Amino acid sequence: MQLKEIPITGIPYDQIKIEKVPATPEYCERPADLIPSTNRAVVVNPNRTCMPLGAMWAVLGIRKAVPFVQGAQGCTTYVRYTFCRIFREPATIATASFHEDAAVFGGRRNLVEGIRNLVVRYWPELIGVVTTCSSEIIGDDMVSFIKMARANLRKEIGPEKADQIPIVLVNTPSFAGSHVDGYDRASRAFVETLATAKGEPNGKVNIIPGLLYPGDIREIKHLLRHMGIEATVLFDISDTLDAPLKPPTSVPYYPPGGTTVEEIKDMANSLATFALQPHAGQAGARYLERKYGVRAVVGQPPVGVQGTDAFLKALRDITGKPVPDSLLQERGRLIDSLADTFHHTMMKKVAIMGDPDIVLGVTRFVLEMGMEPVALAGGTASKTFVHDVEAILAEAGYEGEPPLIINGGDLFEFEEYLKKQPRLDLIIGNSRAVDISRELQVPLVRVGFPIYDRFGYQKRAIVGYRGGEVLLAEIVNSILGHQYPDDRTQQL
Amino acid sequence: MGGPISDIIQMVHAPVGCAWYTWGTRRHLSDYYTWATPTRLTNVAFIRRYCMCTDMQEKDVVFGGMKKLEQACLEAVRLFPEAKGLIIFTSCTTGLIGDDVRAVAKQIEKKTGKLVFTAESPGCSGVSQSKGHHDFNTQFYRQIRDLRERRPELKMPEEEKTPYDICLIGEYNMDWDLKVVKPLFEKIGVRVVVVFTGNERIENLVRMPDVKLNVVHCQRSAEYIAHMIKDGFDIPFIRASLFGIRQTAEALRKTAAFFGLEERAEKVIAEEMARVEKSLSFYREKLKGKRVAIYVGGPRVWHWIKLLEELGMTVVACACTFAHEDDYEKINARAPEGMLVIDNPNEFEIEEMLKTEKPDLFLTGLKEKYIARKMGIPTVNSHSYEKGPYAGFIGMVNFARDIYQGLYAPVWKYQWGIDGAPAKDEEEGSCS
Numbered sequence: 001m002q003l004k005e006i007p008i009t010g011i012p013y014d015q016i017k018i019e020k021v022p023a024t025p026e027y028c029e030r031p032a033d034l035i036p037s038t039n040r041a042v043v044v045n046p047n048r049t050c051m052p053l054g055a056m057w058a059v060l061g062i063r064k065a066v067p068f069v070q071g072a073q074g075c076t077t078y079v080r081y082t083f084c085r086i087f088r089e090p091a092t093i094a095t096a097s098f099h100e101d102a103a104v105f106g107g108r109r110n111l112v113e114g115i116r117n118l119v120v121r122y123w124p125e126l127i128g129v130v131t132t133c134s135s136e137i138i139g140d141d142m143v144s145f146i147k148m149a150r151a152n153l154r155k156e157i158g159p160e161k162a163d164q165i166p167i168v169l170v171n172t173p174s175f176a177g178s179h180v181d182g183y184d185r186a187s188r189a190f191v192e193t194l195a196t197a198k199g200e201p202n203g204k205v206n207i208i209p210g211l212l213y214p215g216d217i218r219e220i221k222h223l224l225r226h227m228g229i230e231a232t233v234l235f236d237i238s239d240t241l242d243a244p245l246k247p248p249t250s251v252p253y254y255p256p257g258g259t260t261v262e263e264i265k266d267m268a269n270s271l272a273t274f275a276l277q278p279h280a281g282q283a284g285a286r287y288l289e290r291k292y293g294v295r296a297v298v299g300q301p302p303v304g305v306q307g308t309d310a311f312l313k314a315l316r317d318i319t320g321k322p323v324p325d326s327l328l329q330e331r332g333r334l335i336d337s338l339a340d341t342f343h344h345t346m347m348k349k350v351a352i353m354g355d356p357d358i359v360l361g362v363t364r365f366v367l368e369m370g371m372e373p374v375a376l377a378g379g380t381a382s383k384t385f386v387h388d389v390e391a392i393l394a395e396a397g398y399e400g401e402p403p404l405i406i407n408g409g410d411l412f413e414f415e416e417y418l419k420k421q422p423r424l425d426l427i428i429g430n431s432r433a434v435d436i437s438r439e440l441q442v443p444l445v446r447v448g449f450p451i452y453d454r455f456g457y458q459k460r461a462i463v464g465y466r467g468g469e470v471l472l473a474e475i476v477n478s479i480l481g482h483q484y485p486d487d488r489t490q491q492l
Numbered sequence: 493m494g495g496p497i498s499d500i501i502q503m504v505h506a507p508v509g510c511a512w513y514t515w516g517t518r519r520h521l522s523d524y525y526t527w528a529t530p531t532r533l534t535n536v537a538f539i540r541r542y543c544m545c546t547d548m549q550e551k552d553v554v555f556g557g558m559k560k561l562e563q564a565c566l567e568a569v570r571l572f573p574e575a576k577g578l579i580i581f582t583s584c585t586t587g588l589i590g591d592d593v594r595a596v597a598k599q600i601e602k603k604t605g606k607l608v609f610t611a612e613s614p615g616c617s618g619v620s621q622s623k624g625h626h627d628f629n630t631q632f633y634r635q636i637r638d639l640r641e642r643r644p645e646l647k648m649p650e651e652e653k654t655p656y657d658i659c660l661i662g663e664y665n666m667d668w669d670l671k672v673v674k675p676l677f678e679k680i681g682v683r684v685v686v687v688f689t690g691n692e693r694i695e696n697l698v699r700m701p702d703v704k705l706n707v708v709h710c711q712r713s714a715e716y717i718a719h720m721i722k723d724g725f726d727i728p729f730i731r732a733s734l735f736g737i738r739q740t741a742e743a744l745r746k747t748a749a750f751f752g753l754e755e756r757a758e759k760v761i762a763e764e765m766a767r768v769e770k771s772l773s774f775y776r777e778k779l780k781g782k783r784v785a786i787y788v789g790g791p792r793v794w795h796w797i798k799l800l801e802e803l804g805m806t807v808v809a810c811a812c813t814f815a816h817e818d819d820y821e822k823i824n825a826r827a828p829e830g831m832l833v834i835d836n837p838n839e840f841e842i843e844e845m846l847k848t849e850k851p852d853l854f855l856t857g858l859k860e861k862y863i864a865r866k867m868g869i870p871t872v873n874s875h876s877y878e879k880g881p882y883a884g885f886i887g888m889v890n891f892a893r894d895i896y897q898g899l900y901a902p903v904w905k906y907q908w909g910i911d912g913a914p915a916k917d918e919e920e921g922s923c924s
Contacts, residue, residue, distance in 0.1 A: 008771040010890035013879065016668055020525040020533050023499065023574035027527035034571050042564035043508060043547040044571065050509020072584055072615030078513035080859050090863040092839070098616040103588060121840065133507055134584035134616045137553060174507040175548045175585060245907055247868035251843035412542070412571075419529065438535040439528035 035416045037409035044412035047353060047379030047432065051172035052130050053079045054182025054280065056093055057211060058170075058190070059128030061235030063258035066124045068114060070107055070140060071132025072098040085452040087214075087241040090253055094118045098134055107140045108148065115149040116156065119165060122252040126261055127167045128186070136173035143169065166261055168193045179449075180280045180355050180380040183211055187234065187275075187284025194261060195268035197292050202269040204230045205318065206294070208284050210277025210301070210357055211449050212463065214242035219461035220276070220302070223312065226326050229319050232263045232270065234284065242459055268292040272318045274311070276301050276463075277357035279382055300388075301357050302463045303471075304365025305334060306395075330465040337469050338369060341476045344492070346370030348479060351418055353377040353411065353429035354448035356385045362428055362447060363389065365468065367396035369475070373403040374424060375417050381408025411436070426479060443478035447471065493628040493713060494579045494611050496664045496689045497697065498522035498537060501568045501575045504545040505561050505593060506583030511545030519876035520664045522691045526574050538575070544568050548585050557591050565600045565608075577607035577694040587614025607646075607694050609635050622712065622790070622814035629716035636698050637724060646695065648685070648702035656682045656751055657703040661718050661729070662710030665690030667880025672887050673734050676764070677707075680748050680757045688714060701725040705750050707732050707743070712790035712819055734883045735792075735891075736799030737765060737772070764885040772803070775892035780804030782899060785851035787811040787842060787860060788874050794822040796855065796874075801828070803892055809849040811837045839863070853898055868907050870898035 003015075034040055052069060056079050059067040069076045076095035083091040096102070096110035111129070118127060131142060146167050153162035170189040172182045187208050207224075209217050217238035224231045239257025267273070272295040273288050275281035285296035295318065302311035308331070312323045350371045352359050356378030363373055373393075378385045385407045393402075404417050415436045418424055427437045430448045437444035451457040461467035480489060494502060495514065504511035522537035534541045546564045548557050565578060578600065580593050593610050601608040613627035640647055658677065663670065670690050677684050685703055686696045700706075706718045706729035718729035730750065732743035741761045748757030782805045786793050793810045800807055809832040812819060823833060832849055834841055846854065846869060854864045854871045861871035872878055872894050882891040908914065 004767065006768045006771055006886055006889045008774050008889070008893065010771070010879070010893040011881075011886055016671055016881075018521075018523055018668065018671070020537075021523045022533060023524055023526040023538055027530040028573060030571055034567055040564075040567050041546065041560045042503075042567045042571070043511075043545050044568075045515075045543050046508045046512050046545065046547065048508060049512040050507060053509065073620060074510075074615040075584075077859070078509070081517065082513065084858050084862055088862060090866060091859075098584075099619060100617055103614075103616045121838075132584070134588060134614075137585060137588045173550075174509050175553050176550050178508070243866070245866055245868070246909070247866070247907060249863075249866040249868075251839045251863070253839075253863055253866060435528075435535040435541055439532060 030416060035413055037406070037413045043410045045410050045415075045432070047377055047409070047411050047414070048178035048180065048355070049082075050174035050179060051177050051182035051185070052132055052174060053082065054179035054184070054211065055128065055130040055170040055172045055186040057083075057179070057237070058183050058186035058235040059126075059130070059168075060091060060240055061237040061258055062126050062128070062190075062264075063240075063260045064125035064254045065128055065258065066092055066094050066118060066122055067128045067130050068094045068096065068111075068118060069130045069132060070096045070111055070135040070142065072134055075132045075134075082450060082452075083241070086450045087458055088455075089241050089243060089255070091241075092122075092253060096135075103134065103138060106138055107135050108145050111140075111142075111145045112149045112152050115146075115167070116152055119153055119157065119162075124165065124252075127165060129167060129169045131169075131171050131173065133174050136171065142171070166194060178380040180211065180357075183235075183280040184283045187281045188287050190234065190264055191267055191284045191288050192291075194264040195288060195292065196265050197268045198266070200269065201271060202266055204232055204266070204270045205315065206267045206270045206273035206285070206288070207231050207233045208273060208275045208281030209233060209235065210275070210280035211355060212276065212301075213458040213461075214238040215458065215460040216463045216467065219464040219467050222466075223302075223308075223327065223464050224315075226324050227312070227315055227319070228321055228324070229315060232259065232267055234259055234264065234267065234281075268294065270294050272297050272314075274314070276311070277355075278384070279356050279380060300364055300392075301361035303361030304368050304468050305331070305338070305465075306368065307361055307364055308463070308465050308468065327465070334465040334468045334472070337472050341472065342370055344476050344479050347372060348425040349374045349421070349423050350426045350428060351375040351377075351414070351424060353414055353427070353433055354379065356380055356382050358448040360385070360388050360392065362462075362471075364392045364396070365471065366428070366475070367392065367398060369472065371426075372398070372400045374401070374421055375404040375406070375414055377406040377409065377411065377414040377429075379408070425483070426475065428475070443482045445471070445474050445478050493625055493664075493689055494581065494609075494632075495539065496520040496522065496691060497579070497694055498524035498539055498691050499575060499693045500539075500577040500579055500607075501542075501544055501565075501572060502539065503561075503565055503568060503578055503580045504543075504583065505548070505557065505580055505586045505591065506545060507548045507585055508545060510583045511543050515543035516540045519667050519880075520690060521668050522665070524691070524693070526572070542572065553585060553589055556589060557586055558593075558596055561586075561591065561593065562596045562599055565596065566603065569600070569604045569606055575606070577609065579609040579611055582610075582612045582614055584615045587612065587617060607639070607698070620814040622816070625713035626716055629714060629720070632697075633717050633720045633724075636700060639698060640701070646698045648699040653702060654683055655704060656753075657685045658682050658705045658707055658747065659686040659688060659700050659703040660684055661688040661706050661708045662712075662714030663687050663690045663734070664710070667877045667882070669734075669881040669883035669887060672881045672884035676740070676744060676760065676884055677747065679760045680744055681753045682747060682751060688717065701727060703727060705730065705747070707747055709734050710791055711822075712815065733795045733798075735795040735888075736802055737768070737885060737888055738802060739795070739798055740884050740888075741765075768885050768889050771889045772892060775889075775896055776804045778896055779892070779899070782806075782852040783808045783850065784853050784855060785809040785811075785845060785849060786874070787837070787854070787856040789813050789857075790815045790819050791822070792874060794819065794826050797823070797826040797828070799888065799891070803895070805853075805895075807831055808851055809834070809845045811835070811842065811845065843867075853895060868904065870901065870904065872898050
């Protein structure tokens with residue numbers, strides 16, 4: 001800013017000197033009794049967001065589908081904002097746009113007219129109606145509203161066209177759960193509304209990936225292709241939220257890909273349903289099992305050696321198809337990488353945060369590297385999380401200091417605990433851990449939702465053997481880059 | 493609007509998402525930092541570092557959330573004694589169940605001695621965020637007015653006042669715009685005592701009615717409070733635009749004229765213009781004749797029409813989400829012949845606007861920019877900026893640079909596929 005003349009490059013960030021003004025003369029210890037989140041009413045730095053986001057995420061994985069959000073505009077705007085930030089893609093989401101009259105008289109008119117406008121302008125192949133805090137508190141009778149919307153549509157565009165567009169209702173009052181629960185509820189709502197038994201099996205398997213990124217889903221499909229297994233991926237965002245730039249494009253913009261309605265209908269006739277993230281997708285898998293006898297396979301996500309092994313073995317057992325050499329080669333390469341790098345990973349202290357399934361999958365993988373978890377924060381409270389973590393530690397024969405396990409809670413508790421640790425080498429988690437990693441001066445390896453502050457994480461995979469190699473490389477290189485003097489990296 | 497206030501706890505009384513989405517999202521920056529460790533300040537400023545909410549659960553919705561809110565506020569004050577106050581924001585949930593947050597605020601103020609404010613603007617109570625701006629203006633004004641009566645010691649002492657005190661209203665310190673804007677005013681000899689609300693301390697905001705003049709930048713979100721201060725405290729205000737060379741100069745001239753500081757203003761303007769002239773002439777050469785469409789929330793459309801003209805560009809179309817009548821008056825006053833104006837467009841109208849007006853560049857926010865890109869139209873993030881600051885003289889160079897990068901990025905050459913652009917579209921290619 002002292003420059004006499006401003007160059008054509010403008011003023012880059014490093015030249016705008018911001019003097020940090022300390023709020024207090026010195027560090028003040030936070031009161032110990034308020035550190036554990038269970039001791040407080042206030043949530044400081046939540047490790048989860050709202051339920052409708054999970055449902056909208058799911059709907060965007062359906063071919064030519066539009067989520068219709070029964071609530072105020074902000075419920076849509078903020079979620080679109082979030083999707084745009086992490087996927088860097090357009091996200092078309094419709095809103096009932098509640099104003100004061102909806103709060104007083106209910107949201108019937110908003111839904112009926114909104115659905116009508118959405119259909120005649122966008123001609124979606126499916127509408128996912130997502131409720132919000134406000135519509136749930138007002139007590140909107142969504143089932144009958146949707147019936148009215150349907151009747152209204154039949155009158156306007158004819159019964160044939162009107163009945164072709166399925167409307168799936170997902171109830172997501174945010175005060176009853178997180179985005180992970182929202183996705184879980186969507187998984188059930190979609191199969192409950194659409195799946196239909198045909199009486200004969202289709203030989204396929206169903207995959208409900210949970211809140212995995214497009215790159216992960218592509219990797220899952222790669223595994224299935226090599227196994228020679230036909231599959232339906234429910235909520236397949238691999239193309240819809242990672243679409244090419246190939247003009248001309250017109251509105252309504254429907255990205256390529258997504259699960260088709262026909263595929264979802266046929267999910268009732270599959271051999272099995274794999275819920276790759278138990279907290280996000282299990283409800284759909286269990287429903288198909290109860291109602292149609294489609295076996296539910298609910299396990300740890302296919303991250304790392306054992307996670308991927310378990311996934312492939314289950315696929316093998318259910319379809320009778322062997323794991324092919326090509327995948328065993330991939331496995332061999334991951335094992336080779338682990339053998340190449342354990343000197344840099346073993347006994348390193350790691351903290352992991354994010355959605356519970358990501359934390360579980362990654363924890364299992366870092367134990368395969370010989371790392372020692374010091375704190376594990378799963379943002380959405382779960383009945384099984386603590387037990388699952390303990391089981392993973394036992395399976396690995398982990399004998400170190402037991403890690404702090406935060407089930408739900410918040411990131412304030414996580415960071416205050418980490419500050420007290422004598423040593424920490426690495427944090428693995430999403431963009432919400434950036435400040436903690438900078439302040440504790442340990443590297444952050446980014447995984448999970450949300451990652452908005454760096455590019456490309458949504459496009460790559462951490463699942464499967466190949467995804468394992470990618471994640472392992474990033475972990476190892478972060479440690480090397482941070483801890484190793486450059487004159488000692490000549491012979492790794 | 494309460495978000496940029498730098499030394500307070502923003503308590504979001506809502507289910508968790510309402511707080512999560514606002515946590516560190518918009519780029520309103522601050523220099524008020526707390527300690528992360530005994531030797532290191534936090535990585536980002538206090539208001540961006542901690543996000544606090546009551547995380548309303550089903551039972552709270554059924555039985556009411558006031559107790560939880562009170563407890564949460566008291567805990568937050570204990571956890572973060574560096575916070576000088578607290579604002580409680582309501583949401584759809586807590587608005588609908590009818591929690592009396594003002595009563596809770598009174599209790600907190602009594603128990604902790606902190607300055608406690610409320611901002612009640614549930615999402616489902618109005619059309620858009622514009623209603624929220626209005627609500628905040630009205631409520632905040634009333635609360636500081638009452639607070640000054642209740643605790644007169646919070647007013648600015650007479651001996652601290654100068655005849656050159658101003659308040660900059662409607663400036664939110666996006667990407668450190670203030671770092672560029674504030675020194676300009678100071679150089680002409682006025683003192684910016686308060687900014688509403690970018691990087692401002694709560695105690696200063698209580699002193700808003702102690703200045704001699706209010707200078708209103710964002711005239712959509714914050715002119716309300718300027719009017720109320722004028723009516724209640726007889727403090728005049730002027731409207732200003734701090735984007736672009738001519739408009740920034742005009743803002744400084746108008747402010748200077750009020751205080752009789754015209755000469756100094758001219759000197760500052762000349763100095764600043766000399767600093768940026770060489771770079772701007774480079775960009776003028778590159779950008780002249782290009783067509784621009786703008787779609788933003790409100791005032792930036794009319795703020796930027798003149799700025800883009802200064803770069804030799806033409807605004808061929810514009811649209812706003814929440815502009816009011818007075819915004820459209822300002823747009824019309826600045827609009828070049830034949831410019832298309834759309835109020836609150838839907839996606840089809842935006843498409844039509846882009847296809848009929850064929851802009852070379854689309855200035856819009858995060859949510860719309862990706863669809864424009866899929867159509868092959870370059871964008872510049874017009875809400876939080878690409879790489880700001882964009883305000884003032886120096887900011888103009890940053891803005892011009894980002895516009896240039898948008899238009900001249902090599903990627904646009906490759907978008908048409910392996911055989912290049914189709915022959916008939918060659919002329920229409922965004923910058924071929």
